[in-house]
Amino acid sequence: MSxxxxxxxxxxxxxxxxxxxxxxxxxxxxxxxxxxxxxxLIEFDRSPLTDIKDVGPCDIGLIEGGVCNAxxxxxxxxxxxxxxxxxxxxxxxxxxxxxxxxxxxPLSECLREVYxxxxxxxxxxxxxxxELPLPLDKVRPIHEVVRIxxxxxxxxxxxxxxxxxLTDLIAGRTPRLAGGLLHYD
Amino acid sequence: MTKQFLLDGQPVPFEDGxxxxxxxxxxxxxxxxxCWHQDFPPHGSCxxxxxxxxxxxxxxxxxxxxEGWEVESNTPEMNGERRGLLxxxxxxxxxxxxxxxxxxxxxxxxxxxxxxxxxxxxRHFFPERPVDASHPDMLLDFxxxxxxxxxxxxxxDVDGKSxxxxxxxxxxxxxxxxxxxxxxxxxxxxxxDLAARICPVGVILPKGRGFxxxxxxxxxxxxxxxxxxxxxxxx
Numbered sequence: 001m002s003x004x005x006x007x008x009x010x011x012x013x014x015x016x017x018x019x020x021x022x023x024x025x026x027x028x029x030x031x032x033x034x035x036x037x038x039x040x041l042i043e044f045d046r047s048p049l050t051d052i053k054d055v056g057p058c059d060i061g062l063i064e065g066g067v068c069n070a071x072x073x074x075x076x077x078x079x080x081x082x083x084x085x086x087x088x089x090x091x092x093x094x095x096x097x098x099x100x101x102x103x104x105x106p107l108s109e110c111l112r113e114v115y116x117x118x119x120x121x122x123x124x125x126x127x128x129x130x131e132l133p134l135p136l137d138k139v140r141p142i143h144e145v146v147r148i149x150x151x152x153x154x155x156x157x158x159x160x161x162x163x164x165x166l167t168d169l170i171a172g173r174t175p176r177l178a179g180g181l182l183h184y185d
Numbered sequence: 186m187t188k189q190f191l192l193d194g195q196p197v198p199f200e201d202g203x204x205x206x207x208x209x210x211x212x213x214x215x216x217x218x219x220c221w222h223q224d225f226p227p228h229g230s231c232x233x234x235x236x237x238x239x240x241x242x243x244x245x246x247x248x249x250x251x252e253g254w255e256v257e258s259n260t261p262e263m264n265g266e267r268r269g270l271l272x273x274x275x276x277x278x279x280x281x282x283x284x285x286x287x288x289x290x291x292x293x294x295x296x297x298x299x300x301x302x303x304x305x306x307x308r309h310f311f312p313e314r315p316v317d318a319s320h321p322d323m324l325l326d327f328x329x330x331x332x333x334x335x336x337x338x339x340x341x342d343v344d345g346k347s348x349x350x351x352x353x354x355x356x357x358x359x360x361x362x363x364x365x366x367x368x369x370x371x372x373x374x375x376x377x378d379l380a381a382r383i384c385p386v387g388v389i390l391p392k393g394r395g396f397x398x399x400x401x402x403x404x405x406x407x408x409x410x411x412x413x414x415x416x417x418x419x420x
Binding site for chain 1: 275279280281282283284285288289294297298301303304305306308309311312313314400406
């Protein structure tokens with residue numbers, strides 16, 4: 001794979017995990033020694049890797065996970081506002097994934113099952129702290145909430161798939177997953 | 186002289202009564218399909234074999250070839266429409282590949298790869314479709330049904346049992362089991378039926394097997410649906 005040409009300035013990249021498991025972020029780290037090439041080309045804004053809490057103006061935003069609560073909607077809209085190119089990273093961001101498997105159950109039933117009726121619980125009650133974001137009735141893929149520029153499926157997308165995608169994007173090519181890099185699982 | 190039509194500019198010979206799809210595959214050209222099977226009459230429901238013949242959109246599986254026709258199939262326009270059809274199939278059901286035992290061997294998924302479907306694009310329906318695990322040997326996960334009717338046809342025409350049927354219309358259409366209780370256990374369905382192994386997606390699955398083949402060694406990990414289909418046509 002041809003290395004991306006070094007841009008005039010480093011591209012600013014923000015990442016976040018909404019209703020995801022951080023597996024896509026772990027897979028991102030699986031690009032291994034390419035990380036050294038990558039840090040020559042980009043710098044991180046808000047990301048679990050920097051612990052910056054608010055997203056600023058960015059070239060690229062990577063969103064892992066779908067939208068399952070009000071805070072996810074807020075963060076996703078912030079990313080859309082600040083990122084020139086917004087990417088759905090992984091199955092949950094692309095189609096809701098595992099969290100969306102609760103969509104055929106009433107939300108109240110899910111909460112009661114976990115917080116009231118789970119074996120071993122005493123005096124269980126549904127959490128009701130005002131600081132907790134309110135869950136949505138259904139988990140949604142992120143393209144159903146904001147406009148998304150590119151999609152990178154996979155559970156998680158493999159390190160090589162993420163590297164191919166990012167190098168295409170940084171080099172100004174339309175990202176393309178060919179030769180077995182495209183997977184939905 | 187044998188009759189022929191042009192497929193993407195290439196001459197394809199055919200005999201009277203042969204469909205565009207049959208003639209094309211026989212001549213080594215790939216036209217995709219999900220609901221078509223060589224042992225059954227065409228169903229024409231998945232529409233993935235859509236081609237432009239003499240300027241009109243037709244299902245290649247159900248349209249007899251005609252002398253001198255110019256047929257467009259592997260073009261950006263037709264492949265774009267196929268991608269759109271795949272996206273509609275994906276949002277209409279609950280296709281969660283990471284938890285599906287058919288993943289890697291699923292024709293719907295393989296066609297998603299073939300036509301580089303990166304996003305379902307549309308709004309998901311998230312329909313409610315409870316599974317039927319009543320049968321001792323087989324599981325029915327209706328979430329993944331694409332209404333191709335292959336199990337219906339196999340059970341009725343080959344197994345002679347008529348275990349399955351499609352019922353309801355529009356968004357309410359669903360696969361039904363032919364028993365008063367609606368449960369598979371209350372039919373004479375057997376794991377040895379053709380209907381038990383004809384499903385192109387992950388609806389009709391054997392119990393007690395699980396994820397038997399590791400990722401990387403499953404059917405469509407090692408070859409594309411295009412090359413697999415053409416290889417089967419040759420043999």
